[in-house]
Amino acid sequence: MTAGVIGAAGYAGAELTRLLAGHPEIDGLLPASVSFEGERIESVYPHFLGEVSARLLKPEEAAAGADVVFAALPHGVGESYALSCVERGVPFIDLSADFRFDGDEAAFSAWYGKPYRYPELRKRSVYGLPELNRSRIRELAAAGPVIIGNPGCYPTGASLGAFPALAKGLAASGTIIVDAASGVTGGGREPSRSFHYPECADSFAPYKVGGHRHTPEIARNFAAMAAGQDRPALIFTPHLAPMNRGILSTIYIPLRAEWRPASGAAREAVLPPSKEVEEQAAAIRRLYADFYKDEPFVRILPEGLAAATNRVRLSNYCDISVHLDQSGSTLIIVSAIDNMVKGAAGQAVQNMNVIFGFDEKAGLGNVPALF
Amino acid sequence: MTAGVIGAAGYAGAELTRLLAGHPEIDGLLPASVSFEGERIESVYPHFLGEVSARLLKPEEAAAGADVVFAALPHGVGESYALSCVERGVPFIDLSADFRFDGDEAAFSAWYGKPYRYPELRKRSVYGLPELNRSRIRELAAAGPVIIGNPGCYPTGASLGAFPALAKGLAASGTIIVDAASGVTGGGREPSRSFHYPECADSFAPYKVGGHRHTPEIARNFAAMAAGQDRPALIFTPHLAPMNRGILSTIYIPLRAEWRPASGAAREAVLPPSKEVEEQAAAIRRLYADFYKDEPFVRILPEGLAAATNRVRLSNYCDISVHLDQSGSTLIIVSAIDNMVKGAAGQAVQNMNVIFGFDEKAGLGNVPALF
Amino acid sequence: MTAGVIGAAGYAGAELTRLLAGHPEIDGLLPASVSFEGERIESVYPHFLGEVSARLLKPEEAAAGADVVFAALPHGVGESYALSCVERGVPFIDLSADFRFDGDEAAFSAWYGKPYRYPELRKRSVYGLPELNRSRIRELAAAGPVIIGNPGCYPTGASLGAFPALAKGLAASGTIIVDAASGVTGGGREPSRSFHYPECADSFAPYKVGGHRHTPEIARNFAAMAAGQDRPALIFTPHLAPMNRGILSTIYIPLRAEWRPASGAAREAVLPPSKEVEEQAAAIRRLYADFYKDEPFVRILPEGLAAATNRVRLSNYCDISVHLDQSGSTLIIVSAIDNMVKGAAGQAVQNMNVIFGFDEKAGLGNVPALF
């Protein structure tokens, strides 16, 4: 099977190319790039020398010649490739935000500042978070050429961390806070002051506080999982951490009364965590483990271990640790993903595996880098 | 004037020694160390070569010979030096937690696992956050030898960030969440797996979720500043970031209705921030600037700038940026300090300056390292 | 086939376990550890959760039950396991220095401070640098159970960089200087001041100048490759760089007159590199490419590209770039490896592949991490 990758010279597209090069079901690669068309991918990324050798095609060539087409392009420029894939009858997996909002063009436009070009394509598209929409992806794929709106990096980590609490009714009506930190690859390959080494090394800072456009995507996922309940309010704050890969999300979910320790300390007491609080955390941890027991890429960590980005590096895993604040009134979930794998390219490959009925771990089943 | 530094071989003690070496009012240094007694400080830290040359004394010698004594020791071992200083009539500035809880021995014992050795010393001690207790420090110092409980690193950043909101009645009754990240020097000089380079480089993770012992110290500060109002509940989550210095605190404070934008969006709407929300943020920013207008070490950042640890590096500044979430219902304050300066040694020097009536910026007035 | 890994809790042993877990010919793993015996490997390294689950055995158990045994132990403690493997008839691949010096016990003792315990084992042992000794490894393996002295990390990068120049007679009699930098994983998993994050982050420094014990190993390799010519003198200086993985070696080889540009600039002229110098560098680059044309893991980089550690990360590749100084009198070779893969665990797997006649890239054929 041949895979096309439009935008293969960017970080997400190159990571996709790396993963597809090792995928057992893929035997042909058609990488394409607007900016580097005509150059060889192993010139742009000499890492590929000896492993992948290919001329970067025009995007149209990749879209026209492959059995599955991935696009890692800026938002709002790839719909025409989606259209041509649908017409040709092959799946299109899009890493931009263009297909993440389904029919809600208003939300997309409010945050991304442009309308849909071909709104009708959303009839064939699905938000590609397999842990949320696996059966819908399969249905659409069975019915014809599917378009995947591959999730954003932050929304993946935040959603997987909150899903069990939302689905099982643990969350009180109130505000869920997602405080997250990302490695610098999240900013892409284009040099800029924000990602200039001396400006971000040895430093930690938030950005776009109160206004990052992954907020509506996270909110949509929360609402979808909490269906039938009050839609929880959401605050999302991203930070930049001095590291290459990884997103860590610390998620604060106010607990409904019945999920708090029976004789829990008053919230104001500020005592060290009690045995009762720890037991309640353990109970919720078991609930989380049960919720995800069939998921190939979610790991609920045992007590005593907090999720860390360096334990999922270069893997498609999402690690989740479950905690309570010392009063037992707020659930604190920590999730860790590799922003370039489960947060982008790996998830895209996972979606391809779902679409074609491959083993979902095909091309993705490896131990994370140990250091 | 001669300054003694007990625990000068640890990170905080060495940083103190560095700052005191450049202090215009200090002309003698008596560094001391239990573990390295007899060695020279410029052997333990060759950085000092050509600038500071001194044999590391026994702690007793430093306590007995100086006009002001600093101690950077593990919790629970330095009270006897405080006692001897009080008896000799010289101030004692303690960087451990021993004097941070005043008469509340129960809170100290619950989190630190040991009782006070000389409880009566708390009559002469004060929690040394000048922005909270400057006049109390002066009063005690005027009345005799004072003992300073120098604040913890996290509590300093968290408290300075929340104080104006608490003092001015902006905070609704609800939970304040402090989500913070620290550089690795916060873990001290002793090697351990957690701070082994390959274990924490290129990674980001929380620790002691729901149970860090800076929690009660932060809660005490919040309650002191919110006096007369409901004591707000607190959740504090520390993270370790792959950098040497700095603490960033992202602080979520639910706003009382009168401080929200008048016709604010519904919390569930998830729209980009409106002009009205931005104007309300600007109003609160002005309130913050006014609150701190006479403070020499607090900087309220202008709109468009978020606090970052690399802009306070090696300085005693606390930078604060003021934001709202997109619905205008939660105040998001970001504060940045250098954990080893304003979070430890610099604040100790600031306390000395207050005690002796020196210019409060003496020895501390410098532009942060630019990179 | 079942593989035993003695010392699986150390960095090299854990990396071996990670690689073997993905090796197509290995279906059983017997990890063992002295310090962590009885614990599970996924507790020591939670990275393995969901991928590798195994109790850490006693070393004897791993040595007794596997079809091939790897040992990643301190120098001088693993010979008895080698002996038991030879007696059982299975190959033993040793990552310590114990079998790197063949019969030259004097050299080993001079640098490692202890004698051989079973000197006669060297009859069955071979220095396992496949690019030097592939046929000898095969011969010994064909004749019975072979013992591999897996090369040190620095010697691997230095030797591969210098081999073509030595083998083809480019090197003048004089001193070859190897100036190298390593990531911190090279120091192993045990915490110590040298590898404490705040002591090595954001810093660069040499260590063991003029006396690192990889010096004699490099010298032996140079002499072996330069056989029949004057044995070149060697200076080797290692540095510690603030990164996790990778070794970069910058190697200065004085050129024999016939390899210098015909009308080369006087060495003292200090002019920018001329076209003639660049052409001579290109000629030597071709010679290097030809020398390694059948090697699966050596890549000679094209003109304009210098070797960099981040392009071989997590791969078994050795990248080599070929340069001349501006006078054309000294060949400057730069080689880059991942110290934990080609410099340790990957090379051990490569040796296993050679011994058993597997595809030499089995379990090792992947694109390096792109970032």
Add this chain to the structure above:
Amino acid sequence: MTAGVIGAAGYAGAELTRLLAGHPEIDGLLPASVSFEGERIESVYPHFLGEVSARLLKPEEAAAGADVVFAALPHGVGESYALSCVERGVPFIDLSADFRFDGDEAAFSAWYGKPYRYPELRKRSVYGLPELNRSRIRELAAAGPVIIGNPGCYPTGASLGAFPALAKGLAASGTIIVDAASGVTGGGREPSRSFHYPECADSFAPYKVGGHRHTPEIARNFAAMAAGQDRPALIFTPHLAPMNRGILSTIYIPLRAEWRPASGAAREAVLPPSKEVEEQAAAIRRLYADFYKDEPFVRILPEGLAAATNRVRLSNYCDISVHLDQSGSTLIIVSAIDNMVKGAAGQAVQNMNVIFGFDEKAGLGNVPALF
């Protein structure tokens, strides 16, 4: 006294501004910038908030109004400001290469690709390495307005490391190799792919091998110091290390026979360092210490300590450690500087101090950052 800084928005210019803000003899600052003219320096670098507040002037304004003018501009654009300063009778301290080659316009042109614009200005200029030219700087300054060609970062570290060996005749005729590594601030403030965080974090690589234009500057310094002896040949290789600040130079100097240990090991023996070699290293270390005994910014490290960039961070020190290879035939000198201080802005301030007869440590006398 008022100081002008042209190019104050670049890294070197901003660092200069930071240092001058704390200089006891400077009470007025006139920062200027071509690209940011009209903006405030505390907007470009919010680090300055509360410490330095100034509008960025046109370069002409700074040149016209100050008692001493610094320029941190690209090569080849600042000569007219030098001219105007000379005409006004005030010193001009230039951080570009324009005045580093004195009357040797040919060397400058060969490496920098442009001619001198006002060649006659070199009559009033001097290469500003105080350890080489202090008396010449004083002479010129006494005679009228002096122009300082402030040294490059690499040449400073390399020259100070080699000077005693060259001046005292230790170096055999042969090639001196300078293998150096720099932090990323050396590349300046302008974003580019090479200095994009994900491209250089966690990696180590050389650049411009055999052709960096600091080579002729180093060679000139070596020749000046070795006057009367054979001009030694030079190879210089720079590397980029994943850190913000610092340059480490490892310098290999072949020793003349009389400086080798009397009964030294054969160079080919590859034995651990002998007592005799260590004693000879100690003798040369004493010679180095004696050579620099009156220098305020050079520290010769004691035996057992190798120079490291993190021990000179944010200081004007050059640390030097003295070693021999194990055969005793090559002197290995390691020098460490902060590339932005002694390698740029600090040295410029030192030159100002020399010109005006201030204490040479004024504004520069501080303990390096400890971490």
